[in-house]
Amino acid sequence: xxxxxxxxxxxxxxxxxxxxxxxxxxxxxxxxxxxxxxxxxxxxxxxxxxxxxxxxxxxxxxxxxxxxxxxxxxxxxxxxxxxxxxxxxxxxxxxxxxxxxxxxxxxxxxxxxxxxxxxxxxxxxxxxxxxxxxxxxxxxxxxxxxxxxxxxxxxxxxxxxxxxxxxxxxxxxxxxxxxxxxxxxxxxxxxxxxxxxxxxxxxxxxxxxxxxxxxxxxxxxxxxxxxxxxxxxxxxxxxxxxxxxxxxxxxxxxxxxxxxxxxxxxxxxxxxxxx
Amino acid sequence: xxxxxxxxxxxxxxxxxxxxxxxxxxxxxxxxxxxxxxxxxxxxxxxxxxxxxxxxxxxxxxxxxxxxxxxxxxxxxxxxxxxxxxxxxxxxxxxxxxxxxxxxxxxxxxxxxxxxxxxxxxxxxxxxxxxxxxxxxxxxxxxxxxxxxxxxxxxxxxxxxxxxxxxxxxxxxxxxxxxxxxxxxxxxxxxxxxxxxxxxxxxxxxxxxxxxxxxxxxxxxxxxxxxxxxxxxxxxxxxxxxxxxxxxxxxxxxxxxxxxxxxxxxxxxxxxxxx
Numbered sequence: 001x002x003x004x005x006x007x008x009x010x011x012x013x014x015x016x017x018x019x020x021x022x023x024x025x026x027x028x029x030x031x032x033x034x035x036x037x038x039x040x041x042x043x044x045x046x047x048x049x050x051x052x053x054x055x056x057x058x059x060x061x062x063x064x065x066x067x068x069x070x071x072x073x074x075x076x077x078x079x080x081x082x083x084x085x086x087x088x089x090x091x092x093x094x095x096x097x098x099x100x101x102x103x104x105x106x107x108x109x110x111x112x113x114x115x116x117x118x119x120x121x122x123x124x125x126x127x128x129x130x131x132x133x134x135x136x137x138x139x140x141x142x143x144x145x146x147x148x149x150x151x152x153x154x155x156x157x158x159x160x161x162x163x164x165x166x167x168x169x170x171x172x173x174x175x176x177x178x179x180x181x182x183x184x185x186x187x188x189x190x191x192x193x194x195x196x197x198x199x200x201x202x203x204x205x206x207x208x209x210x211x212x213x214x215x216x217x218x219x220x221x222x223x224x225x226x227x228x229x230x231x232x233x234x235x236x237x238x239x240x241x242x243x244x245x246x247x248x249x250x251x252x253x254x255x256x257x258x259x260x261x262x263x264x265x266x267x268x269x270x271x272x273x274x275x
Numbered sequence: 276x277x278x279x280x281x282x283x284x285x286x287x288x289x290x291x292x293x294x295x296x297x298x299x300x301x302x303x304x305x306x307x308x309x310x311x312x313x314x315x316x317x318x319x320x321x322x323x324x325x326x327x328x329x330x331x332x333x334x335x336x337x338x339x340x341x342x343x344x345x346x347x348x349x350x351x352x353x354x355x356x357x358x359x360x361x362x363x364x365x366x367x368x369x370x371x372x373x374x375x376x377x378x379x380x381x382x383x384x385x386x387x388x389x390x391x392x393x394x395x396x397x398x399x400x401x402x403x404x405x406x407x408x409x410x411x412x413x414x415x416x417x418x419x420x421x422x423x424x425x426x427x428x429x430x431x432x433x434x435x436x437x438x439x440x441x442x443x444x445x446x447x448x449x450x451x452x453x454x455x456x457x458x459x460x461x462x463x464x465x466x467x468x469x470x471x472x473x474x475x476x477x478x479x480x481x482x483x484x485x486x487x488x489x490x491x492x493x494x495x496x497x498x499x500x501x502x503x504x505x506x507x508x509x510x511x512x513x514x515x516x517x518x519x520x521x522x523x524x525x526x527x528x529x530x531x532x533x534x535x536x537x538x539x540x541x542x543x544x545x546x547x548x549x550x
Contacts, residue, residue, distance in 0.1 A: 112503040118460070147422045149458035150485045150501045160460040183424035185393070185435040210425045212490060226425045228387040 007271050008034035008062040009264070010204065010248035011041050017260035020045040024053050030264040034060040034244045036101075036202075042091055051094045061097040062246050063140065063175065063202050064088065068102035070124030071117040071154070073109040078120065081105075085128040092137045098243065099140035099201040100132070101175045106151045117154045122164050125172060133171055140175035140201040141165065145183075147215055157181070158190035165199050173199030176236060177248065179206050179219055182227045188235055195239025203236050205229060205275060206249045217252040221266060223274035233275060245275060282546050283309035283337040284539070285479065285523035286316050292535035295320040299328050305539040309335040309519045311376075311477075317366055326369045336372040337521050338415060338450065338477050339363065343377035345399030346392040346429070348384040353395065356380075360403040367412045373518065374415035374476040375407070376450045381426045392429045397439050400447060408446055415450035415476040416440065420458075422490055432456070433465035440474050448474030451511060452523065454481050454494055457502045463510055470514025478511050480504060480550060481524045492527040496541060498549035508550060520550060 009032055011023050018026055020041045027035060042050045042064070054061055067088040072078035085100075092100040104121040107114065125139060132139050141161040144153035155161050158174060158181055165172045174194055181187055194200045207225030212218050222229055233245070247267050249255050255263050284307055286298050293301055295316045302310060317325045317339070329336060342363040347353035360375075367375040379396040382389065400414060407414050416436040419428035430436050433449060433456055440447045449469055456462055469475045482500030487493050497504055508520070522542050524530050530538050 107501055112501050112506075114458070114503065145421060146458040147420065147487070147490075150483060154458075155460075156458055157460060183389070183421040183429075183431055185430075185432060208425060212422075215422075215487060215490060226382055226387050228389065231387075 006244040008244035008246040036063040064092040069105040071108040142175040173201040175202035177204035200241035222270040281519040283519035283521040311338040339367040344380040346383040417450040448476040450477035452479035475516035
């Protein structure tokens with residue numbers, strides 16, 4: 001592994017095996033010094049203790065997962081969701097995270113109004129932005145694969161996310177996860193555009209398996225699927241982003257069933273060879 | 276149901292229940308006078324007999340499913356695939372079909388070269404086009420949902436399909452299936468563009484279920500999911516296409532288990548109310 005292939009472990013990758021503290025211990029043992037935790041994992045150990053572990057071990061936090069989920073059924077519901085995002089900002093700030101990652105949310109209630117949901121997303125980010133900026137926390141919109149448009153995120157392409165970023169200013173960028181964007185016929189142009197805008201805040205990797213048995217929890221280890229990881233990495237690095245590659249694998253039938261140490265070893269081998 | 280809500284039955288919708296002849300009989304009984312058969316269904320009854328049934332009953336064939344699957348592992352493989360498309364053209368011509376629908380194919384063999392696969396698709400359509408034009412058969416590229424990019428179709432947005440159409444001439448257009456395109460943030464613009472190009476050759480409907488339990492065989496009946504069918508229909512009609520709405524539902528756990536006559540009755544009710 002060369003010096004410029006720094007790995008961050010998204011802690012969803014070892015969710016069933018390890019809590020926050022165990023994951024940091026496992027990472028350090030494997031020579032991995034960056035993580036991206038989920039909010040429930042932070043909550044389980046407590047924010048203060050999480051921050052202490054991060055600081056004491058000089059861990060880089062490449063992101064906090066996740067804010068977002070803005071669309072609501074009414075004004076009160078939407079405000080509740082914005083309030084939760086304000087708390088997420090505080091957590092990202094306490095961990096000195098590179099960004100707060102947003103999974104923006106899908107259609108609220110029984111709505112079929114996708115353009116309306118997308119407006120609610122832009123409005124929601126705008127509402128949280130003053131607190132984010134005051135806290136020094138960057139916001140990373142993660143465009144999600146179109147198969148999640150209804151229930152998880154109505155922002156589904158890099159260009160669509162960048163259009164929102166342009167409206168909201170330089171502290172709102174994108175988290176580019178190969179799993180969500182690899183299929184995009186306009187991918188090269190969109191990543192170059194993100195680079196010109198200086199809005200690439202994170203780079204997530206895993207792989208797309210064929211067949212994919214579960215739409216959420218059957219992501220592949222890098223090299224086991226069809227994504228041209230080196231090509232996308234080159235696009236992202238040519239666009240000026242040289243941060244860690246953050247490994248985020250939801251895998252209920254495979255990697256979640258193996259010992260965490262083994263998973264990290266395979267990740268290191270694959271990042272060194274196929275990423 | 277008003278006069279302008281003409282239904283076509285894509286025969287995949289009643290695949291386990293009915294063969295070609297039974298499906299036509301079921302349609303006529305239900306007052307449906309347009310169909311879109313699959314090639315294996317045509318082959319099972321024989322092309323001559325299928326053509327006789329169509330002609331005798333004055334059935335409109337809104338499409339033949341399907342040509343495509345162009346990307347191959349080598350030149351011989353690609354030629355074999357083109358030859359199969361030439362036969363598909365003959366079948367579409369014999370049935371006087373509105374178009375031959377293309378599911379263009381995904382990554383060949385163990386390739387991860389998506390741009391390369393996309394080039395093979397354009398080249399493959401170009402190779403079949405002289406025979407299609409000589410036979411009076413229009414070619415409809417069906418952009419498929421991005422979740423099928425690896426294994427079924429590397430053309431995944433309406434705009435991407437239209438870019439190919441522009442290269443190949445006015446007899447190559449698009450089949451717009453709401454299941455594949457509903458999530459597209461640029462959908463309204465893309466459909467308007469297709470209209471200006473006069474390239475909308477088919478309009479397929481079903482619905483996107485939440486949750487979707489199977490990536491291929493869990494499509495919903497119109498009204499049971501989240502797609503704003505009326506909004507998309509308006510876009511397509513405003514773009515100048517007023518052909519039948521072709522109902523194409525792959526549903527292994529629900530509609531494929533019900534009597535064909537019942538399925539057609541529900542389709543008629545839903546088209547009259549939610550489409």
